[in-house]
Amino acid sequence: MRKVIFSLFFLALSTAAASGQQYDLVLEGGRVMDPETGVDAVRNVGIRDGKIVRVSTEVLSGRRVIQAKGLVVAPGFIDLHQHAQNLESQRLKALDGVTTALELEIGAPDVAQFLKAKEGRSLIHYGTAASYVAARSLVFGAPLSGGTILPKSGPATDQPATSEQIEAMQERLRAELDAGGLAIGMGIEYVPGATRLEVIDMFRLAAQRRLPVYTHARSSGRVEPGPTVEAVSELIGAAAVTGASLHIVHINSTCLRDAMECISMIEGARAHGLDVTTEAYPYIAGMTSVNSALFNSGWQDKLGISYSSLMLPDTGERLTKERFDELHGSATPRFVVIFSNTQEMVDKVIPHPLVMIASDGLEGHPRNAGTYSRVLAQYVREKGTITLMDALRKMTLMPAEMLERSTPAARQKGRLQEGADADIVVFDAGTIRDRSTFEKPMEPSVGVRYLVVGGTVVVNEGNIVPDVFPGRALLGPEKRSASHDYPQP
Ligand SMILES: [Zn+2]
Secondary structure, eight states, X not given: OHHHHHXXXXXXXXXXXXXXXXXXXXXXXXXXXXXXXXXXXXEEXXXXXXXXXXXXXXXOEEEEEEEOTTSEEEEOEEESBBOOOSHHHHHHHHHTTEEEEEEEEEEESOHHHHHHHHTTOOSSEXXXXXXXXXXXXXXXXXXXXXXXXXXXXXXXXXXXXXXXXXXXXXHHHHXXXXXXXXXXXXXXXXXXXXXXXXXXXXXXXXXXXXXXXXXXXXXXXXXXXXXXXXXXXXXXXXXXXXXXXXXXXXXXXHHGGGHHHHHXXXXXXXXXXXXXXXXXXXXXXXXXXXXXXXXXXXXXXXXXXXXXXXXXXXXXXXXXXXXXXXXXXXXXXXXXXXXXXXXXXHHHHTTOTTEEEOOOBOTTSTHHHHHHHHIIIIIIIISOOSOHHHHHHHHTHHHHHHHTTTOGGGGGSSOOSTTSBOOEEEEOTTTOBOOOOSSSTXXXXXXXXXXXXXXXXXXETTEEOTTOOOOOBXXXXXXXXXXXXXXXX
């Protein structure tokens, strides 16, 4: 009898707790959109201890209640390709709806150092690949320094490696993966001395670790030998013979006029059982380091552009041969904007269902601040070539699923569902837009009203909340991702 009364007492207690439950934060009456379940309905969202605990039509009470009526409530955007990792750029990302921004294309030269520098100081979630170009530079006796992630063109980039050097690179990459690297980042175009076999050897290591390879392909353009189609074939071949998952970055700027052919190659590889994915950013120009091997001789023919297609982002100066030679030869890395694509091609690439959105964010290029808002403004609202749900899928669920190949913590990301991490963007679909331009690349986007990172509000009524650093590391399988520390609901 006592046992029964006891049980009834606890039942009464837990029912009371369920109905009168107090959440840390409630997003009330917004248009909840979740690409995985297809939910698109007005709901209240209850958040506790960094997790989405309740998504419901019931009234929820919270220590703080945000009115989201008329606003879209979606999973925070996951940017798989973000180079600028400082606080200023993180603020721009937050105002563009991004809750996770990862350096996966190239990778930080020292994973442990990168993670240590960001711990407790990050507005949004972060993580990095192990850098193949850094490992190569190290092995060739020219280690990267001073915060640069791309090597200057020279013997370390242009010479083939011996088998001992290849083994030493793999050794370094293993250590970097042990330190928490999420993948192997391979900027192959930046190390043209790498043989096909060297590339395959790096893919082999990724396959052994069951981790993906993120790659900037060997070359671009239509000039034989080495046109875009061959560069993409090399990657698909390396994935096929090793079994490694492959993510080909910025298909827009790698494949240029042949972007749709490249996407059809990826479709074909997938149809035949390979794990190949891709991404793009919505701009007609790229940007990279002018003293890198991407600008080794022959670049004009390859890319079909000339000196005046290159622009210094800080001054708007268009380059001449003399100026280019000076900057390419300099030990100081300077970025140049490369006008190499057409609007027509970008407009075809962005809506393609296989293409995720990723920014390749770097200070000096408007993509750093505006990528996500620009897609929502131009392709969803103005051109109407993508539905809002499909755009969200490209920004949330697809990158989260890609990240699941690196860490199980990603299963809780990219979803607006009970049990998911409370990484949430609340935006006005009618007014969201980018404001950054090639002239003013650091202008923040408008339309993101609130951004929640791990349950903490970091954008409040359109403004950055000062001095909050809820960003946690996403880590490869050798280390547990910090987001695992959130209590389970
Ligand atoms: Zn790249």
